[in-house]
Amino acid sequence: NAGVTQTPKFRVLKTGQSMTLLCAQDMNHEYMYWYRQDPGMGLRLIHYSVGEGTTAKGEVPDGYNVSRLKKQNFLLGLESAAPSQTSVYFCASAASHTGELFFGEGSRLTVL
Amino acid sequence: SQQGEEDPQALSIQEGENATMNCSYKTSINNLQWYRQNSGRGLVHLILIRSNEREKHSGRLRVTLDTSKKSSSLLITASRAADTASYFCATDAWGNDMRFGAGTRLTVKP
Numbered sequence: 001n002a003g004v005t006q007t008p009k010f011r012v013l014k015t016g017q018s019m020t021l022l023c024a025q026d027m028n029h030e031y032m033y034w035y036r037q038d039p040g041m042g043l044r045l046i047h048y049s050v051g052e053g054t055t056a057k058g059e060v061p062d063g064y065n066v067s068r069l070k071k072q073n074f075l076l077g078l079e080s081a082a083p084s085q086t087s088v089y090f091c092a093s094a095a096s097h098t099g100e101l102f103f104g105e106g107s108r109l110t111v112l
Numbered sequence: 113s114q115q116g117e118e119d120p121q122a123l124s125i126q127e128g129e130n131a132t133m134n135c136s137y138k139t140s141i142n143n144l145q146w147y148r149q150n151s152g153r154g155l156v157h158l159i160l161i162r163s164n165e166r167e168k169h170s171g172r173l174r175v176t177l178d179t180s181k182k183s184s185s186l187l188i189t190a191s192r193a194a195d196t197a198s199y200f201c202a203t204d205a206w207g208n209d210m211r212f213g214a215g216t217r218l219t220v221k222p
Contacts, residue, residue, distance in 0.1 A: 004154075033209060042200060042214035043155075058209060090154060098142045098204050103154035 002026055006091050006104035013081045013111045021076040021107050023091030031094040032074040033058075033101070034066060036087040043090065049074055050097070081111045117213050118201055124219040131188040133216040135201030136181075142204050144177055144184050149198045149215070158186075158199075193222045 004025045013019055023032065030051045035043040045058030047066040055066045063085060065077045074093075078085060088108050092101040119134045135144070143162045147155040161168045161177045161184065168175045174187040188195055198215045 035212070040214060043212040045209055045211060048209045056209075059211070092155075092210075094210075097209065100145065100157045100160060101147075101155070101202070101210055103156070105154045106152075 004091055004093055004102050004104040006089075006107045008107060009105065010108050011110070013078075013109065015082060015111060017081050018077070018079050019081065019109075020078075021089055021091075021109075023074045023076070023093075023104060025072055025074075025091075025093040025102070027093060027095070027102065028071070029093035029095050029102070030071075031097055031099075032068065033092045033094075034064070034074065034076045035090045035092065036060065037090060037106075038087050046076065046089075078109075081109075083111045085109065086111045118199070118216040120216060121214070122217045122219070124221065125191055127191060127193055127220055127222050129191055129220075131191050131195070131218055131220070133186045133199050133218070135184045135186070135213060137184075137201075137203050138182065141179075144175075145202045145210070146173075146175060146184075146186050147200045147202060147212075149200065151197070155200065188218075191218075191220045193220050196220045 007022045033048040034046040044060045049055050049068040052071040067075045088106045091104045094101045117136050145160045146158045149155045159170045161175050172189045177184045198217045200212045200215045202210045202212045
């Protein structure tokens with residue numbers, strides 16, 4: 001099994017451009033999460049989903065949108081990228097909100 | 113705000129020594145989890161301890177939980193160079209999501 005797969009792994013954007021990060025999981029998990037990781041800040045939750053068709057805001061949702069049209073996919077969108085969104089983005093999934101999280105390998109985004 | 117706070121921020125030890133990392137949190141939890149992250153990689157789950165448990169072991173890992181002090185510790189015994197990584201605690205106190213601390217960066221010197 002692939003587990004959690006994130007695409008793309010690397011991306012460079014110019015300020016104001018838009019893009020979408022895709023997260024796919026093959027474990028039939030209900031819960032999916034998007035985190036960002038910045039140096040010295042640990043992981044901060046952006047948005048999450050408790051099931052197909054649902055989304056909710058996390059700690060730092062501003063500037064991001066998400067969609068969960070299919071159970072296995074969780075998309076993270078940046079409508080108008082800003083340099084402050086330069087970060088490493090991690091997707092994770094879990095069978096329950098108290099269960100083990102399975103992480104993807106990360107997507108490194110640079111906004112110039 | 114982040115729920116868990118790890119201490120120390122960085123730890124450097126010799127191979128064979130034990131490494132202890134601590135995590136403090138702010139509100140009631142159902143469980144606390146520890147994760148490991150190798151440089152440039154995703155996080156990997158190490159161990160989960162429930163709020164009604166006080167201690168749990170997994171191989172060379174020992175985790176304790178003190179809900180009265182809202183704190184947990186992760187002990188890695190007989191450390192190896194391959195244990196060099198960042199270690200994070202995570203809690204479910206916010207409901208349907210898991211929140212992480214800033215992590216402890218462990219360096220094990222051969």
